[in-house]
Amino acid sequence: HVFRPRSVGEGLGRAWYPPWNSGSSLYFTTKAGAEQTCQEVRFIPVRFKDAYGPVGAWFLLFKSRATNAMGGSYMDERKDELEKWKPYGLVKPIPANLRNWLGMMDVTEGKGPIYMRTEEAIQKIADAYKDDPKAFKKKMKELEEEAWEDFLDMTISQSILWAATNVQPEEKKSEIAAAEPYFIGSHSGASGAWISGPEDLQTEATKKAGYFWGYENMSTVKGLFCVGDASGASSHKFSSGSHAEGRIAAKAAIRFILDNNTQPAVDAAKVAELKDAILKPLKVYEENYKKTTDPDINPNYIRPKMFMFRLQKIMDEYAAGVTANFQTNQASLERALELITWLKEDSANLAAADLHELMRCWENVQRMWQAEAHVRTILFREETRWPGYYRRADFPGMKDDWKAFANCKWDPKTGAWEMIKRPVVDLV
Structure with a gap:
């Protein structure tokens, strides 16, 4: 919520990232004088428009594709653009920001909106059963249920929006769009405090570059340890990675306390x-x-x-x-x-x-x-x-x-x- 969300007026407050995450870790560490890193790195998720429903299941489970309003697949039609962003544009899977970029180029050229071809994906899966009408009907019902359950499990408001706008995913394509920017320690986000790395991975070059100063996950402020959204330059950690990072930092913090076991003077x-x-x-x-x-x-x-x-x-x-x-x-x-x-x-x-x-x-x-x-x-x-x-x-x-x-x-x-x-x- 640092940036104005797409959802305003009637939809005010609807956002992809939890609204109670207000940047507290950045505030407290910065005010303490801790060095920050990757603060320019924001994350922009592409999600089902207006209710921010997840797209992963559609791309990975349903094998759906996204197209522009003319039916063109920007991921195929704009492959040449990826050459400009070597080496990152040539790796598999294509980085999230570059997938965003290709879609944004279509929107800028007036080819929007961008659609998730739900009807196409469901039909393609069901076509394997087309010679058996009974099996076909059963499979279509299963796929329809899975489509709705995907949202009911994670983003109920997207189900409500689909219902309110008469979207039947097996019959009608659905809009997707780039959300407003967020600051996050998971996905492709990386903003956070500059923290000390583990000693056993250091080289002379990393020590010279300022990667290490004694305790894992300690910021440049003595005794201030950071994990999760608070620690920078460590994308894609999510909840499980943050938990592991927390255990590492806790053990390092205990070592710090044992090495510096003096009561602080509080004014x-x-x-x-x-x-x-x-x-x-x-x-x-x-x-x-x-x-x-x-x-x-x-x-x-x-x-x-x-x-x-x-x-x-x-x-x-x-x-x-x-x-x-x-x-x-x-x-x-x-x-x-x-x-x-x-x-x-x-x-x-x-x-x-x-x-x-x-x-x-x-x-x-x-x-x-x-x-x-x-x-x-x-x-x-x-x-x-x-x-x-x-x-x-x-x-x-x-x-x-x-x-x-x-x-x-x-x-x-x-x-x-x-x-x-x-x-x-x-x-x-």
Whole structure:
């Protein structure tokens, strides 16, 4: 929810990634001074349009294909485009962002919408039974049930949308579309903290490049360990990988505690100061809400929902969101940073009428920091390495000198950002 979702108005709040994931890990690690990596790497899933139903079962189980509105298969018709993105464009399976990119090219050329050919896939499977009418009818019923169960198991709202729009998958093709961008530690996402790797895998080159400093999964802040969405440059971990990563980090953290077994000195005055800061939105609202007839409209504060809309508008329009057709350039990114600076100033005037809104206030502050880290890192990386996730229109191709990690770090003492380029060291 850093970017404005496709679902607005009546569908407001519908998104692919859980809305309660607000970038907390990025916020807390960055504010502590931890170096971040891959903050330019976002993930854009292609899903059934508007309800975000999964497409995997259709591609893998039903062996369906996606076509443009004219019936053309963009994966076949645009194979030549993959040559431009060697070596990644020539591997199997084709990377998700490049599959996105080929479909986006069709949409840009006016060949959309893009469709999942559900009716074609079901018919093709059932055709194996066409000489036996009874078996054919039975198989069609099984396939129809599987099609609905796929959504009922994972994305019930997609089933509701199909029912509401009279979609029978065995008879009618269904729209798919690229969703808005997300920041995630699974799938093709990679944003997170720069963490120490395991000692037994290090070489002189990796140590020189800053891949290791003593404890697995420890950030550049002493004693701060990161896993899951919080750790960067480790895509495709999902829940099982995050669990394994958590076990590795927990064991390393215990070693750290045994090696540094001293009680930290906690400043009680600092704790009190932080409590006041956390509760400030409640105070701002209480002191000002009676000054206008409508508590939502007040010159003395901004409520979290309106704050969220402002942030999402900035990111959508200037940082390669849906509205911008996933494209951006230096001028747009610099404008985004200017607007985020003003938004950050206004965050001091966030107001909360209750504890729920207080939570929403801080979720939006966290999103704002995630947004800034993302914009700064896209601006830093002067190339396009992930077409289909975002495209730098002013740097539309890959560059050899940018086969590197684009890192960033915020200094808690000075408030200044530092951009860091770290080499990719191949171990295999």
